[in-house]
Amino acid sequence: MKNRIYPIILGFCSLLLVWSCNKEAEFFSEPYPEPKNPLGIIIDRSQIANPATGGPGTVVTIKVAGLQEFQDKAVFQFNGQKAEIVSITATEVQVKVPAFASTGPTAIIVDDIIVYGPEFMVEGIVKVDPTWTAIMGANNSVHNHLVTTDGKIIYVGAFNNYNNKGLVKPTNRLVRTFTDGTYDVSWRTGEGSTGTIYKILQINDRYYISGAFGGYDKKRENISNLTRLNLNGELDTLGVKPWRRPNQSDTTKYVPFFNGGFNNTIQNIYESNGKIIVSGFDIRYYVKRDYLKPNARETRDTTILDSTEIRHLARLNLDGSLDKTYRFTAGGQPFAGANGYVKSMKHESGSLKEKIVVFGSFTRFDEKSTGYIARINADGTIDNTFNSNGNGADFNIDEVTFNPVTNKYMVTGEFKSFNGTTVNRVCMLNADGSLDASFQAKTFLNGFPRYAKQLNDGKIVISGSFGSYAGIVRNGFMIVDAKGDLIPELNTTGQFSGSLSNVVETTSEDGKRALLLMGSFWMFDSEPVNNITRIILE
Structure with missing residues (x-):
């Protein structure tokens, strides 16, 4: 049978060969063309230029x-x-x-x-501070800091390893350091926070922390994104004796002293006349726990939850109880808040002290039309003197900072106009919220600005994802003057990768002018850094 198959195959191949010879050959171009010849130019990239x-x-x-x-x-x-x-x-x-x-x-x-x-x-005159010791930074974002009464610094964020000190025992979301960044091993936070901390605040002899967490150290319940610490870093607790049936033994249960929280992430907390103002992207409910009140079934160790509707901003007493004299109507109804997500910043000094600027993705706040930004009075009502003759931005606002020395706001976001005037995703406002037209941002390419802050001398730090500014290569970080022009000697640094969330004017250990940078970034001046560093400006 096999011998009969071979002649058939050979015959078919012969026919195929004849057909192929009679058919004109077709040629197709390469899908990926050869790269262009580099013209014979030879340069060693590893060489050191003269001078270097x-x-x-x-x-x-x-x-x-x-x-x-x-x-x-x-x-x-x-x-x-x-x-x-x-x-x-x-x-x-x-x-x-x-x-x-x-x-x-x-x-x-x-x-x-x-x-x-x-x-x-x-x-140039901008470079990483050689007196800063935390060269390994943190392994995740650093959001904020607090200078303690004895001159040390507490940093909070999403990290669990600060300057490689958390390799054995994680430094979960908060650390205390000396001014040069050196880790302070004497501060005892146990297992730290179970989630990101966005802000830390000191009032009297207690710290208050806010963020996105449900536990601290060994306590993994009865915390809702906000709690209180003792100055030694331990959770501030209260011993309670839960309700028992007759003849049951009295067992003390230790619970967080701060008895209040919210249903969603809290980005900011502020001290206000001995109370706490809370701000969140989309907080909707205040949550309180009752450890003593028995329920109908008389169950043991039951914590009773109570919630109150609230929108975006709230004020609490220092024990965590809700202050319903702030942003509630006389009839006990919460103010409407915003129709989108909300961020905030609070004025801490000057004639605007206690006022709060809210911004984000909303076009209405407390039933008033706004252009993604509004200002709130100390009593929680809208400040109608803010931007009273304008309509604000035409799209989302990412960040607002304020300098109390210059009395200017810096605003960044996705907007392209403010109060009807064309702007380029970053603008300066006067203290009344009107546009300061003396500052004019130039063209950004390959990205956008996300953060801007004016320094006390009028210069402005801007960071984001951009690759050039006004046709000049600036990789995500630059310093401009009050008009928006690049300052040559302050813009010689190389690649910056990531985003800033906070810039603080300070000094180096040898007394030079410096900026403390915090955020989520991994490169500065083409050198690896991790979410926190300090740079000098001289």
Whole structure:
């Protein structure tokens, strides 16, 4: 049977061969074309430029071969910024560092072909503080800090390892340090928080923490995103004797002293005349626990939950009980709040003290039309003097900061106009909420600003995901003047990756002007950092 199959196969192959010879051959182009020839330009990216660092105007020599024949059309760049070519020889190129150059890779461009060269560090007055000891940072975001009465610093966030001190015993979401960032081992927080802490506040001899957590240290119940600590870092507890049937033994149960919380994440807490104001993206209910009241079935160790409807902002007494004189009607109904998510910032000094600015994704607040921003008086009502002649932003606001020295707000977000005037996702407001047109942001490319804060001298720190500003390479971090123009000597730093949530003016250990940076970021000036660092500005 097999011998009969072979002739058939051979015959079919012969027919196929004849058909193939008679058919005209077809050729198809490669789906992925060959890369363009780099023109014979050879440059060693691992070489060290001469000099290795320098400021604007410095003439730098870099070894390169094969460039001389393209000297009429070659373009040299320092981190994307075009430089003046001083001379080209068969073995090297001499270039002058341009005015707005920043640390990063060098490159030679001929037509549409790019040949990358070595990294070059552009000297400037902004750099990581060498006296800052926490060089490993934190393994997750750092949201806020508190300066204690004895001069130490408490940091809170989503981390469980600070400067590699949590490898054996995790530093769960809060640590205390010395001013240089050194971990303070004497502060005892046990197992810390079960979730992210966004804010810490000290009132009298207690700390108050807020965030997204349901437990602290060994207590994994009866906490709803807000609680109170003793100054030694331990949870402040209260011994109660739950209701018992007759003849049952009296057993003391220790519960959190602060008896109040909310149904959702709390981003901010503020001290206000001996009470606490609470703010959250979308809090809807205040939650209270009753440890003593028996229920109908007389069950043992039962905690009775009680909830009260509330919207976005609330005020509590220091024991956690709800203050219903704030943002409630005379009839006991809560104010309407916003029709979207809400963030906030509180004025702590000056003529605006006790007022709170709310912002976010809402277009109405307490039944009043707003442009994603409003200000609240100390009694919880809307401040009608804020932005009284404008309609606010045309889209979501991500962040609002205020400088009490300059009396200016900085606002960032997804908006493209404010009070009917075109702006570019970041703007400055006067203390009354009107637009300060003297500040004009330039064009951002490859991303947007997410955070801006004006310093006491009027300069403004801006961070985000952008790759350039006003046509100049700025990788996510820059410092501009009060008009929105880049300051050359303050913008030589390299790559920044991530986002800032807080910038604090401070000093280094040797007395230099410094900024403490906190947030969720992993690179500054092209060097690895982790969510917290300190930089100097001189």
